[in-house]
Amino acid sequence: MGRAAIAGLGVALPPSAVQDELWEGYFDRHYAAGGRRGLAKRIFANSGVRSRQAAVNPLLEDVSDWSTERRMRRYQVEAVPLGKEAVGRALTDAGVAADELGLFAVCSCTGYATPGLDILLARDMGMSPRLQRLFVGHMGCYAALPGLGTAADFVAARGRPALLLCAELTSLHLQPPDARADIQQIVSHALFSDAAAAVVLTPGASHGYAVSDVAALTDTTTAGHMTWDVTDLGFRMGLSPQVPDVLSVHVRALVEELLGRNGLAVGDVDGWAVHPGGPRILDVVQERLGLTDDHLAASRAVLSAYGNCSSPTVLLVLEELRRRSSPPERVVMLAFGPGLTLYGVLLEGSSLGA
Numbered sequence: 001m002g003r004a005a006i007a008g009l010g011v012a013l014p015p016s017a018v019q020d021e022l023w024e025g026y027f028d029r030h031y032a033a034g035g036r037r038g039l040a041k042r043i044f045a046n047s048g049v050r051s052r053q054a055a056v057n058p059l060l061e062d063v064s065d066w067s068t069e070r071r072m073r074r075y076q077v078e079a080v081p082l083g084k085e086a087v088g089r090a091l092t093d094a095g096v097a098a099d100e101l102g103l104f105a106v107c108s109c110t111g112y113a114t115p116g117l118d119i120l121l122a123r124d125m126g127m128s129p130r131l132q133r134l135f136v137g138h139m140g141c142y143a144a145l146p147g148l149g150t151a152a153d154f155v156a157a158r159g160r161p162a163l164l165l166c167a168e169l170t171s172l173h174l175q176p177p178d179a180r181a182d183i184q185q186i187v188s189h190a191l192f193s194d195a196a197a198a199v200v201l202t203p204g205a206s207h208g209y210a211v212s213d214v215a216a217l218t219d220t221t222t223a224g225h226m227t228w229d230v231t232d233l234g235f236r237m238g239l240s241p242q243v244p245d246v247l248s249v250h251v252r253a254l255v256e257e258l259l260g261r262n263g264l265a266v267g268d269v270d271g272w273a274v275h276p277g278g279p280r281i282l283d284v285v286q287e288r289l290g291l292t293d294d295h296l297a298a299s300r301a302v303l304s305a306y307g308n309c310s311s312p313t314v315l316l317v318l319e320e321l322r323r324r325s326s327p328p329e330r331v332v333m334l335a336f337g338p339g340l341t342l343y344g345v346l347l348e349g350s351s352l353g354a
Helices: 019-030 037-045 068-094 117-124 144-158 183-191 220-225 243-260 279-289 297-306 313-322
Strands: 004-012 016-018 051-053 103-107 132-136 162-169 194-203 209-218 226-231 234-239 271-274 330-337 341-349
Touching: 004 068, 004 144, 004 313, 016 019, 019 037, 019 051, 019 183, 037 183, 051 194, 051 297, 068 117, 068 162, 068 194, 068 234, 103 117, 103 144, 117 132, 117 162, 132 144, 144 162, 144 194, 144 209, 144 313, 144 330, 144 341, 183 234, 194 313, 209 243, 220 226, 220 234, 220 243, 243 279, 243 330, 243 341, 271 297, 271 313, 279 297, 297 313, 313 330
Parallel strands: 103 132, 103 162, 271 330
Antiparallel strands: 004 194, 004 209, 016 051, 162 194, 209 341, 226 234, 330 341
Protein backbone atom coordinates (compact mmCIF):
# COMPACT_ATOMS: atom_id res chain seq x y z
CA MET A 1 0.00 0.00 0.00
CA GLY A 2 1.40 3.43 -0.94
CA ARG A 3 1.59 6.45 1.31
CA ALA A 4 -0.13 9.79 1.02
CA ALA A 5 1.85 12.97 0.48
CA ILE A 6 1.10 16.58 1.40
CA ALA A 7 0.94 18.11 -2.07
CA GLY A 8 -0.44 21.53 -1.18
CA LEU A 9 -1.11 23.82 1.77
CA GLY A 10 -3.16 26.99 1.91
CA VAL A 11 -3.66 29.55 4.68
CA ALA A 12 -6.31 32.25 5.09
CA LEU A 13 -6.31 34.87 7.84
CA PRO A 14 -8.78 37.53 9.01
CA PRO A 15 -7.50 41.07 9.61
CA SER A 16 -4.59 41.34 12.03
CA ALA A 17 -4.57 43.18 15.35
CA VAL A 18 -1.59 44.26 17.46
CA GLN A 19 -1.51 42.67 20.91
CA ASP A 20 -0.57 45.90 22.72
CA GLU A 21 -3.40 47.75 20.99
CA LEU A 22 -5.90 45.04 21.98
CA TRP A 23 -4.81 45.44 25.59
CA GLU A 24 -4.83 49.23 25.63
CA GLY A 25 -8.00 49.66 23.59
CA TYR A 26 -10.16 46.91 25.10
CA PHE A 27 -8.83 44.41 27.63
CA ASP A 28 -7.40 47.03 30.02
CA ARG A 29 -10.95 48.26 30.52
CA HIS A 30 -12.35 44.70 30.39
CA TYR A 31 -10.36 43.69 33.48
CA ALA A 32 -10.40 47.02 35.33
CA ALA A 33 -13.32 46.09 37.60
CA GLY A 34 -12.05 42.68 38.76
CA GLY A 35 -9.13 43.83 40.83
CA ARG A 36 -6.68 41.75 38.76
CA ARG A 37 -5.88 44.28 36.06
CA GLY A 38 -2.15 44.14 36.90
CA LEU A 39 -2.09 40.36 36.62
CA ALA A 40 -3.96 40.45 33.32
CA LYS A 41 -1.54 43.05 31.94
CA ARG A 42 1.44 40.85 32.82
CA ILE A 43 -0.18 37.79 31.23
CA PHE A 44 -0.82 39.69 27.99
CA ALA A 45 2.73 41.07 27.98
CA ASN A 46 4.30 37.64 28.60
CA SER A 47 2.08 35.66 26.22
CA GLY A 48 4.67 35.54 23.44
CA VAL A 49 2.04 37.05 21.13
CA ARG A 50 2.88 40.23 19.20
CA SER A 51 -0.09 40.23 16.83
CA ARG A 52 -3.05 37.99 16.04
CA GLN A 53 -6.08 37.80 13.77
CA ALA A 54 -9.70 38.43 14.63
CA ALA A 55 -12.73 37.94 12.41
CA VAL A 56 -14.54 39.88 15.12
CA ASN A 57 -12.15 42.47 16.56
CA PRO A 58 -13.16 43.70 20.05
CA LEU A 59 -11.72 47.12 19.22
CA LEU A 60 -14.46 47.42 16.60
CA GLU A 61 -17.21 45.12 17.85
CA ASP A 62 -17.73 43.79 21.38
CA VAL A 63 -19.41 40.35 21.27
CA SER A 64 -18.87 39.53 24.95
CA ASP A 65 -22.58 39.82 25.78
CA TRP A 66 -23.83 38.02 22.66
CA SER A 67 -25.93 34.88 22.96
CA THR A 68 -24.55 31.60 21.67
CA GLU A 69 -27.16 31.61 18.89
CA ARG A 70 -25.99 35.00 17.66
CA ARG A 71 -22.35 33.89 17.76
CA MET A 72 -23.15 30.73 15.77
CA ARG A 73 -24.91 32.73 13.08
CA ARG A 74 -21.88 34.98 12.78
CA TYR A 75 -19.62 31.92 12.62
CA GLN A 76 -21.22 30.85 9.33
CA VAL A 77 -20.92 34.35 7.91
CA GLU A 78 -17.20 34.56 8.69
CA ALA A 79 -16.03 30.94 8.37
CA VAL A 80 -17.35 30.16 4.90
CA PRO A 81 -15.31 32.78 2.97
CA LEU A 82 -12.26 32.17 5.17
CA GLY A 83 -12.45 28.42 4.56
CA LYS A 84 -13.03 28.95 0.84
CA GLU A 85 -9.87 31.05 0.59
CA ALA A 86 -7.72 28.47 2.40
CA VAL A 87 -9.13 25.57 0.37
CA GLY A 88 -8.65 27.41 -2.91
CA ARG A 89 -5.02 28.17 -2.10
CA ALA A 90 -4.31 24.57 -1.07
CA LEU A 91 -5.86 23.15 -4.26
CA THR A 92 -3.89 25.60 -6.41
CA ASP A 93 -0.67 24.78 -4.56
CA ALA A 94 -1.27 21.06 -5.15
CA GLY A 95 -2.43 21.40 -8.75
CA VAL A 96 -5.58 19.42 -7.89
CA ALA A 97 -9.10 20.29 -9.08
CA ALA A 98 -11.90 20.41 -6.53
CA ASP A 99 -13.91 17.73 -8.36
CA GLU A 100 -10.98 15.28 -8.14
CA LEU A 101 -11.23 15.03 -4.35
CA GLY A 102 -12.48 11.81 -2.82
CA LEU A 103 -12.65 13.02 0.80
CA PHE A 104 -13.18 16.43 2.39
CA ALA A 105 -12.50 16.57 6.14
CA VAL A 106 -13.19 19.66 8.25
CA CYS A 107 -11.97 20.31 11.80
CA SER A 108 -13.57 23.11 13.81
CA CYS A 109 -14.58 23.48 17.44
CA THR A 110 -15.59 27.16 17.46
CA GLY A 111 -18.85 26.99 15.52
CA TYR A 112 -21.62 24.60 14.52
CA ALA A 113 -24.50 24.64 12.06
CA THR A 114 -26.14 22.27 9.62
CA PRO A 115 -25.51 22.41 6.73
CA GLY A 116 -21.94 22.90 7.89
CA LEU A 117 -18.69 24.06 6.33
CA ASP A 118 -18.14 20.66 4.74
CA ILE A 119 -21.41 20.84 2.80
CA LEU A 120 -21.35 24.56 1.98
CA LEU A 121 -17.76 24.61 0.75
CA ALA A 122 -18.19 21.39 -1.23
CA ARG A 123 -21.14 23.02 -2.96
CA ASP A 124 -19.53 26.41 -3.54
CA MET A 125 -16.20 25.06 -4.78
CA GLY A 126 -17.52 22.50 -7.23
CA MET A 127 -16.60 19.31 -5.39
CA SER A 128 -18.20 16.08 -6.56
CA PRO A 129 -21.67 15.14 -5.24
CA ARG A 130 -20.14 11.70 -4.55
CA LEU A 131 -17.52 13.25 -2.30
CA GLN A 132 -17.10 11.61 1.10
CA ARG A 133 -17.14 14.11 3.95
CA LEU A 134 -16.00 14.10 7.57
CA PHE A 135 -16.56 16.76 10.24
CA VAL A 136 -14.42 16.72 13.41
CA GLY A 137 -15.53 18.91 16.31
CA HIS A 138 -14.42 19.53 19.89
CA MET A 139 -10.95 18.01 19.54
CA GLY A 140 -9.57 21.52 19.90
CA CYS A 141 -5.93 22.40 19.34
CA TYR A 142 -4.73 18.95 18.27
CA ALA A 143 -7.52 18.19 15.77
CA ALA A 144 -5.35 18.82 12.68
CA LEU A 145 -3.22 15.76 13.38
CA PRO A 146 -5.91 13.06 13.71
CA GLY A 147 -7.55 14.81 10.76
CA LEU A 148 -4.32 14.55 8.77
CA GLY A 149 -3.88 10.89 9.74
CA THR A 150 -7.43 9.99 8.72
CA ALA A 151 -7.17 11.82 5.39
CA ALA A 152 -3.82 10.14 4.69
CA ASP A 153 -5.30 6.71 5.43
CA PHE A 154 -8.12 7.42 2.97
CA VAL A 155 -5.67 8.44 0.25
CA ALA A 156 -3.47 5.41 0.81
CA ALA A 157 -6.42 3.00 0.83
CA ARG A 158 -8.48 4.51 -2.02
CA GLY A 159 -5.83 6.07 -4.24
CA ARG A 160 -7.73 9.36 -4.48
CA PRO A 161 -6.84 12.89 -3.26
CA ALA A 162 -8.20 14.21 0.04
CA LEU A 163 -8.52 17.67 1.53
CA LEU A 164 -8.30 18.65 5.21
CA LEU A 165 -9.53 22.07 6.37
CA CYS A 166 -9.02 23.42 9.89
CA ALA A 167 -10.97 26.62 10.56
CA GLU A 168 -11.36 28.34 13.92
CA LEU A 169 -12.91 31.65 15.01
CA THR A 170 -12.00 31.91 18.67
CA SER A 171 -12.70 35.66 18.65
CA LEU A 172 -16.42 34.84 18.63
CA HIS A 173 -16.12 33.42 22.15
CA LEU A 174 -14.96 36.49 24.02
CA GLN A 175 -16.41 36.16 27.51
CA PRO A 176 -18.08 38.98 29.48
CA PRO A 177 -16.19 40.78 32.25
CA ASP A 178 -16.02 38.66 35.40
CA ALA A 179 -15.63 40.23 38.83
CA ARG A 180 -13.46 37.24 39.78
CA ALA A 181 -11.18 37.85 36.77
CA ASP A 182 -10.69 34.11 36.29
CA ILE A 183 -7.02 33.58 35.39
CA GLN A 184 -7.91 30.84 32.88
CA GLN A 185 -10.05 33.31 30.94
CA ILE A 186 -7.30 35.92 31.06
CA VAL A 187 -4.83 33.44 29.56
CA SER A 188 -7.23 32.36 26.81
CA HIS A 189 -8.08 35.98 25.96
CA ALA A 190 -4.35 36.74 25.73
CA LEU A 191 -3.45 33.82 23.47
CA PHE A 192 -6.23 32.76 21.13
CA SER A 193 -6.73 33.90 17.56
CA ASP A 194 -8.50 33.08 14.26
CA ALA A 195 -7.24 31.30 11.15
CA ALA A 196 -8.00 28.70 8.50
CA ALA A 197 -5.49 26.27 6.99
CA ALA A 198 -6.08 23.56 4.39
CA VAL A 199 -3.93 20.63 3.25
CA VAL A 200 -4.28 18.54 0.07
CA LEU A 201 -3.00 14.96 0.20
CA THR A 202 -2.40 12.89 -2.91
CA PRO A 203 -1.41 9.28 -3.62
CA GLY A 204 2.26 8.47 -3.95
CA ALA A 205 5.14 10.21 -2.25
CA SER A 206 7.36 11.35 -5.08
CA HIS A 207 6.75 14.98 -4.08
CA GLY A 208 5.91 16.83 -0.88
CA TYR A 209 5.98 15.29 2.58
CA ALA A 210 4.79 11.70 2.98
CA VAL A 211 2.67 11.03 6.06
CA SER A 212 4.74 8.17 7.47
CA ASP A 213 3.19 7.52 10.89
CA VAL A 214 0.84 8.86 13.56
CA ALA A 215 0.99 8.42 17.33
CA ALA A 216 -1.36 9.47 20.14
CA LEU A 217 -1.32 9.46 23.92
CA THR A 218 -4.17 10.49 26.23
CA ASP A 219 -3.92 10.94 29.99
CA THR A 220 -7.54 10.80 31.10
CA THR A 221 -6.57 11.40 34.73
CA THR A 222 -6.04 15.05 33.71
CA ALA A 223 -9.19 15.40 31.59
CA GLY A 224 -10.33 18.45 33.55
CA HIS A 225 -7.19 20.44 32.73
CA MET A 226 -8.48 21.62 29.35
CA THR A 227 -12.19 22.17 28.74
CA TRP A 228 -14.45 23.89 26.20
CA ASP A 229 -17.93 24.39 27.64
CA VAL A 230 -20.97 25.51 25.68
CA THR A 231 -22.67 28.26 27.67
CA ASP A 232 -25.48 30.71 26.97
CA LEU A 233 -22.77 33.27 26.18
CA GLY A 234 -20.65 31.32 23.74
CA PHE A 235 -18.01 28.66 24.44
CA ARG A 236 -15.93 29.10 27.60
CA MET A 237 -12.34 27.89 27.76
CA GLY A 238 -10.92 26.11 30.79
CA LEU A 239 -7.12 26.02 30.70
CA SER A 240 -5.30 24.76 33.78
CA PRO A 241 -1.81 26.14 34.50
CA GLN A 242 -0.82 22.49 35.07
CA VAL A 243 -1.06 21.62 31.34
CA PRO A 244 2.68 22.16 30.69
CA ASP A 245 3.49 19.89 33.65
CA VAL A 246 1.40 17.08 32.16
CA LEU A 247 3.08 17.52 28.79
CA SER A 248 6.44 17.36 30.54
CA VAL A 249 5.57 13.89 31.81
CA HIS A 250 4.42 12.46 28.49
CA VAL A 251 5.91 14.25 25.48
CA ARG A 252 9.24 12.44 25.33
CA ALA A 253 7.60 9.01 25.57
CA LEU A 254 5.21 9.88 22.72
CA VAL A 255 8.01 11.13 20.46
CA GLU A 256 10.29 8.17 21.23
CA GLU A 257 7.47 5.74 20.43
CA LEU A 258 6.68 7.50 17.13
CA LEU A 259 10.31 7.66 16.04
CA GLY A 260 11.47 4.35 17.52
CA ARG A 261 9.04 2.20 15.58
CA ASN A 262 10.38 3.87 12.42
CA GLY A 263 14.02 3.19 13.35
CA LEU A 264 14.69 6.82 14.21
CA ALA A 265 15.77 8.98 17.16
CA VAL A 266 15.25 12.64 18.03
CA GLY A 267 18.58 13.53 16.43
CA ASP A 268 17.38 12.21 13.06
CA VAL A 269 14.67 14.90 12.85
CA ASP A 270 15.61 18.24 11.29
CA GLY A 271 12.17 19.88 11.38
CA TRP A 272 9.83 20.39 14.34
CA ALA A 273 6.30 21.73 13.91
CA VAL A 274 5.17 22.04 17.53
CA HIS A 275 1.77 23.53 18.34
CA PRO A 276 2.52 26.80 20.17
CA GLY A 277 -0.17 26.57 22.82
CA GLY A 278 1.76 29.16 24.81
CA PRO A 279 5.35 30.00 25.67
CA ARG A 280 5.51 27.59 28.64
CA ILE A 281 4.35 24.70 26.47
CA LEU A 282 7.12 25.36 23.97
CA ASP A 283 9.66 25.68 26.78
CA VAL A 284 8.64 22.29 28.19
CA VAL A 285 8.78 20.54 24.81
CA GLN A 286 12.18 22.05 24.07
CA GLU A 287 13.59 20.98 27.44
CA ARG A 288 12.15 17.46 27.46
CA LEU A 289 13.26 16.67 23.90
CA GLY A 290 16.59 18.47 24.13
CA LEU A 291 15.83 20.70 21.14
CA THR A 292 17.71 23.84 20.15
CA ASP A 293 16.26 27.33 19.81
CA ASP A 294 16.42 26.92 16.04
CA HIS A 295 14.33 23.74 16.23
CA LEU A 296 11.44 25.72 17.77
CA ALA A 297 12.02 28.99 15.92
CA ALA A 298 9.09 28.36 13.53
CA SER A 299 6.71 27.56 16.39
CA ARG A 300 7.71 30.67 18.34
CA ALA A 301 7.43 32.81 15.20
CA VAL A 302 3.87 31.57 14.61
CA LEU A 303 2.92 32.25 18.24
CA SER A 304 4.32 35.78 17.96
CA ALA A 305 2.71 36.64 14.62
CA TYR A 306 -0.56 34.71 14.78
CA GLY A 307 -1.24 33.65 18.38
CA ASN A 308 -2.80 30.30 19.21
CA CYS A 309 -5.40 29.66 16.49
CA SER A 310 -6.41 26.25 17.88
CA SER A 311 -6.52 23.49 15.23
CA PRO A 312 -4.95 25.38 12.25
CA THR A 313 -1.91 26.50 14.25
CA VAL A 314 0.32 23.45 13.78
CA LEU A 315 -0.34 23.68 10.03
CA LEU A 316 0.80 27.32 10.12
CA VAL A 317 4.04 26.11 11.68
CA LEU A 318 4.43 23.47 8.96
CA GLU A 319 3.94 26.18 6.35
CA GLU A 320 6.70 28.24 8.01
CA LEU A 321 9.02 25.25 7.64
CA ARG A 322 7.97 24.62 4.02
CA ARG A 323 8.74 28.26 3.09
CA ARG A 324 12.33 28.09 4.29
CA SER A 325 15.04 28.34 1.62
CA SER A 326 16.17 24.86 2.73
CA PRO A 327 13.06 23.08 4.07
CA PRO A 328 13.65 20.22 6.50
CA GLU A 329 13.63 16.69 5.11
CA ARG A 330 12.07 14.96 8.12
CA VAL A 331 9.44 16.71 10.26
CA VAL A 332 7.71 15.76 13.49
CA MET A 333 4.42 17.57 14.09
CA LEU A 334 3.18 17.75 17.69
CA ALA A 335 -0.09 19.11 19.02
CA PHE A 336 -1.91 18.97 22.35
CA GLY A 337 -5.47 19.39 23.53
CA PRO A 338 -8.40 18.16 25.60
CA GLY A 339 -8.14 14.69 27.05
CA LEU A 340 -5.42 15.63 27.97
CA THR A 341 -4.19 14.40 24.59
CA LEU A 342 -0.87 14.51 22.74
CA TYR A 343 -0.64 13.73 19.03
CA GLY A 344 2.41 13.30 16.83
CA VAL A 345 2.83 12.87 13.06
CA LEU A 346 6.02 11.89 11.24
CA LEU A 347 6.53 13.44 7.81
CA GLU A 348 9.31 12.47 5.41
CA GLY A 349 10.43 14.27 2.27
CA SER A 350 10.76 12.58 -1.11
CA SER A 351 14.58 12.59 -1.02
CA LEU A 352 14.42 10.18 1.95
CA GLY A 353 12.76 7.60 -0.27
CA ALA A 354 9.30 8.35 1.07
